Amino acid sequence: MTLWFVFALMTVAAIFAVLWPLGRGARPDNQGSEVAVYKDQLAEIERDLAAGLIALPEAEAARVEISRRLLAAAGSESGLVLTSSLKWRRAAAVLALVGLPLVAAAIYVPLGSPALRDFPLAQRERGAGSGMAQSLENLVVQVQQHLEKNPTDGRGWNVLAPVLERLGRFDEAVRAYRSSITYNGESAERRSDLGEAITAAASGVVTAEAKTEFERAHALNADDPKANYFLGLAAEQDGRKDDAANIWRALLAKAPADAPWRPLVQTSLARVGGGVTMPALSDETIAASKEMNDGDRNAMVRGMVERLATRLKQNGDDVEGWLRLVRAYLVMGDRDKAQAASTDARQAIAKDSERLRRLNEGLKTLGLDG
Amino acid sequence: MIAEAGHYALVLALALALIQSFVPMIGARLRDSALMNVARSTALAQLVFVGASFIALVTLHVNSDFSVANVYENSHSMKPLIYKITGVWGNHEGSMLLWVSILALFGGLVAAFGNNLPLSLRAHVLAVQAWIASAFYLFILITSNPFLRIVNPPIEGRDLNPVLQDIGLAVHPPMLYLGYVGFSISFSFAIAALIEGRIDAAWARWVRPWTLVAWIFLTLGIAMGSYWAYYELGWGGWWFWDPVENASLMPWLAGTALLHSALVMEKRNALKVWTILLSILTFSLSLLGTFLVRSGVITSVHAFANDPTRGVFILLILCLFIGGSLSLFAGRATSLKQGGLFAPISREGALVLNNLLLTVACAVVLFGTLYPLAMEVLADFKMSVGAPFYNLSFVPLFVLLLLAVPFGPMLAWKRGDLLGVTQRLLAAGVAGLVVIAIVWAWTRGGSALAPLAIGLGVFVIAGAATDLAERTGLFRLPFATTLRRARGLPRSAWGTVFAHAGLGVALIGIVCETTWNTEYIATMKPNDVAQVAGYDLKLDGLLERQGPNYREMIAQFNVSRDGEALSVMTPSKRSFTTRGSSTTEAALLTRGASQLYISLGDVTAEGAIAVRIYHKPLVLMIWWGPVLMAFGGVLSLSDRRLRVGAPKPARAKQRLQPAE
Structure with missing residues (x-):
């Protein structure tokens, strides 16, 4: 409640800042004019001359120039008289009384969080139960x-x-x-x-x-x-x-x-298993490979990996394929090739952000780019 | 409540700025004094509200109220109080709030002390200020609101970027902003003059103090930033031609030109188009600087908070103000009354040359800053424009400018005598040549250009002194008369002397530092001794210390020269746990104007540590120069007298040139 009271006071102060000059009568204001500046400049010449900073002929020339400006300024200023337009002053007053609070409310309400209290450190240290999430x-x-x-x-x-x-x-x-x-x-x-x-x-x-x-x-x-x-x-x-x-x-x-x-x-x-699987490949392959001796098995696995790599080179859209390839290289202990494959994979599907995300997640679980 | 009240105060400031944007304009059109005076009270009220908003944010940071997102992201409850306060503008949102606070401050100052201005001019100036303010209030509230809250406040903040946890942050940004934003006043005056269609010597008189204030702060701000980079970044460099540094240099170059042409306008009613254009240009470059830093289009040490979406908003503001003001200028420039006449060889002519050189130098920097960006956007080609480019383009321009600097103040107004001035500067020229010879003979090493450049620096300083001697009649008149004349000399004349001499001082510092700086890079073990430029630096040992929000490893060096112990230097490396990053705190030992500089690298497995030790001869003169310039500015500012340029009367009939 105090907060709204403070807001109201602030708004009133802002409105008052606009209304105050409007309320004052059209009494002559103290304001500067060009004429005053040129008169001061003429006085300045006399002072410089007296101090010996400029010579007499130069002072004379300057005096002529400034007097010319003074005359021009006096001529243009005499035509200006202050008026007072009641109609416009009223419009400005209405603007301040209605427009200002409306604009302020329209901007503050969607942005502010008036319901939230302050949480300074001192208060937090006194008591934890003050609504602070003890996560x-x-x-x-x-x-x-x-x-x-x-x-x-x-x-x-x-x-x-x-x-x-x-x-x-x-x-x-x-x-x-x-x-x-x-x-x-x-x-x-x-x-x-x-x-x-x-x-x-x-x-x-x-x-x-x-x-x-x-x-x-x-x-x-x-x-x-x-x-x-x-x-x-x-x-x-x-x-x-x-x-x-x-x-x-x-x-x-x-x-x-x-x-x-x-x-x-x-x-x-x-x-x-018996120390024989290549987890990268499908079950049928594993089943088939079980009947072979070590040399044959390795040759077969390498052949399959190469086939997979070639296929992916032609059609790089297959995220699962890429992941399988990277995993196979990792299992074969060839980290460099795995890195290279993951780079290729990124390039191949760089345009598709959804696939790229899946790829990156997959690579992360494989321990690349951790 | 503090957070929300601060937020609401900012909103009210926007509402007031909107009213201030057009009510006084209507008033000026109708010549209604009450409507025009609305500008004054709203400007003051705006200052109060923005000030309250800023104080609210400072309070939130000091109280470590992490329910405010800005505080949570940039503060830490263990941070020393001073960094809690400076951290307010050590981030994007807070620094923008500081920006508008200073804008409101300048608006408030014009409203409070603008009694000597004609009513309509003041109304127009404040209205233009309010346009700028409205745009930036909107920018802050919509894209970078520092008062956004977190519903479940975390218990600890994320800490301020460690590089910024330094006393430099307390001084550099506020000064720089006072400079940047100060030029908004000359901009507003220029736009007001274009709207009113009147511009004359009186106008220049009124705008003079504002331009000077902005220029003084910008000069100090840039120098301070450069010194900060020098000791904090740990590389011993003081200027990197970084886009953000360029962004502050460009308004300075344009602002310096503006200062000089406004002077001509006040004294001689000439160079009107130059003055208006430079006012617009200077502030536009300040806005461009804000855009470059805040939008994230460039990556640099300053990019502590950037976000491309904000960039679009600032770009919009930029286009609106620069485009709008330049079109207004194009439409109205021809209607400006023709100013005074002068011969090509005259003080006015010299200042036109000064303006030309400064604006071309500014254009070169602008090109160097934006070209890589354009290439990256258009041709997808990354490149960077560095020191070699500026050495070939910016430096020759400045050499020309420095050669001309001593001549300017000695030429007479309206029509000058170049030959006479040259004769009077003979002594300064000879001093320069003698110094060149001495330096040449003494060093016999380094670049052949260095002695020449030092000679140029001496020439500039001696030239400033000659000007003073001429004015006071030193050596020509009895000493008592000289003294009397020196006392009677306007403080602005003293200001000119100091500011111009400052240029020479900075130049000498720059040349000495870049030519004769010695560097020693090695891995040192305790009790190792490094010998750099005649100094012996013995590494005594490494020790650990716990700071308030960091842990620190300190290396202790005993510095001696010829066996005589001088001092102990303690460079350190601080690691900040919250951000998981570390900073290098260089140790500096000042000897006269020269400095020894030690910064630490990593510790090797064997307990040795990588160190970089530099000896930088006369390096401090680089910053004494700008300080001297700013001092000249302050002298000139304190001179409340009117400026009159007494023309030299024609002896024979001479053909005169139109002013522009």
Whole structure:
């Protein structure tokens, strides 16, 4: 309510600013004129002459020139008399009384948010219950502020890191895990958590940096399930299916029967099968390839990949095709070719923004352009 | 409530500006004093409302009210108070609000102190001001509203761009805007004169202080910006021919020309067309500068907030005002009364030459700024126009101008004697030549052009001194008389001397810095010693420190010369967590006019750090020059006396040229 009262007062003040001069009578105003300027200039010449700044003949010439201007100005000014037009003054007054509030309202109402109160920092710190959304993000900010002041609080980093990871802020999570290790000391669990965050930040690719962390965790505790799982994944992504399968098999063998991550490892193991699949290709192909020996299989896969590449070169509209090709190259361990293919793909469908979006998403999940 | 009241105040200012746009115009047509006086009270009320709106935004920033989107995006509760305040204009919306606040300030000043103006002229001037103001209020409210709210306010803001968290932000933009926007007054005066169809010496008298104020602030603003770039960006460069720097240089060049031709008009009633055209041009270039910075058509260090959709709006304003004023000019210019006559060799003639050189230089900069843009749009071809282009085009023009500068003030009005002036400048010329010889003999290195350029600088300074000596009769008259005459000399004459000498000072600084600057780039470990230009800089060590909203790594250097310890320099690198970016804080050691400059690079794995050390001889003179120029401007501004140009009477019959 106060706000509307303030608005009303301000509007009245604005209207008054327009009405005030209109209300004053047509009394002669003090105003400057050209004549005054030229008279001053003539006086100036006398002063300069007296100070010895200009010589007499020059002063004389200047006097003549200015007098000429003075006469001209006096002639043109004498014809101007002030009038007063009551009709127009009334129109202006109406404009101020009606037009001004209307314009102000018409502009303010769609833009302003009169229902919102101010939220200065001081008030926010006094009480959280003041309608401020206590969202997870705000809590994170509070913890971050606390840690900014006390960066050695290891427990704080321990709490913050997983939350950040869950919120999808992987880069910050990586930093938080690092600080946690610095201030809490290292453990297999923290190392593998850090590795996981790095992997997540790289969109699921176990980078060399992440792998180092898992290896450290593994060195600290050879049975750490997370480290083992990701080391297997690293092997898979490097194209070493057999190694991956071996790691995961060993992990499952040692795992308690009710471990919540069992299904995940089993699925992964199934994915690498007997250590023979190329996930890029369709089921029939995989079925067919199962009957071949290694050399033949590789030759077949390469042939198919090449056929796919040629087809896409002629008709580049197929987003899924491109993604399959990139994935195939990645699985074959040929990252350069994968990069090149994704560049080609972008060029091929650059005109179609919807497809481009799908492509970019797909590439992201593959760990390119993370 | 503060946010909404500030928002509403801005809306009311727009409503008042709309009324101020045409009610006084009607009043002037009907010669009704009450209607004309509406301009005055609305201009003052506008100032009050925009001022309130600006103060509201400052308060919101200081209180860290993150329910306002602008505050959330550009502030942080941990930021030091000074940056909370300067952060108000460290972003697009806030800086536009500062822009209109200054516009309203100038309008309010004309309304409050324009008692010496004829009523109709004041009404017209304020009406034109209101047109500009309305356009920009609309722009702010529609496309860049600083008062938009967030329903669920976040608890912490996103912080201000770290590069802008510097004291420079407190000074540079307000000064620059006072300059840019100040020229709107001369623009309004020019349009008012065209509408009224009257322009004469009196007009020039009235517009003089406004142009001077704008020019002083623009000069200081550009110099300040250049010094800021020099110490903050960490490269030791002070001018990059960046489009945004060009955008501020162009109004300065045109404004300088305007200042000089308005002078001729006040004193001699000549150069009317020049003056009007330059008034329009100067403000148009200020608007163009705003467009270039705010629209995002260019990428530069200044592009902290840009948005193409806003560009279209500003482009529209630009076309409206430049197109409209130039068509008005085309329609009315012929009806302007013919001014005074003068011979080609005369003070007026010299000032025409000055105008020509300045406008051509301005056109060159304009070309260099817009050509790459045009190429990119039309031919899809990216290019940049840099220092080589300007060295070949802008520099020769300025050399010509500087050669002519000492002659101008010494020529007589109406008809001058070039030979006589040359004789009187002989001493200055000789001083220049002697300095060239000395510098040549002393250095024997660097560019052969450098001693010549320094000689030119000395010639300009000595020329200014000669002018002063001539006016006071130094060495000709008894010393007491000289002293008396010096006291009696108008302050504007002293202003001329300082401003012109400032040009020479800046030139010497520029030449010395670019020719003899030494650079040392290396990776240093603690206890390493770098030797630069006779100084020994020993890296003592690196230490970490926690700032209010950043963490800082400081390198400590012990500086000594010939075994004598001089000082400790502490350049640092600050990393700001909220924006995840870092800045380089260079350390400067001033020795006379020269400076040692250290800025830090990255730390290598072995604990060594990359450093760049520069020794910049006489670098400070680059900024002393503009400060001297601005001081000259202030002297001239403080001189309330009328300006009269006493013509030299004809001895024999001479053929005279028409003024334009």
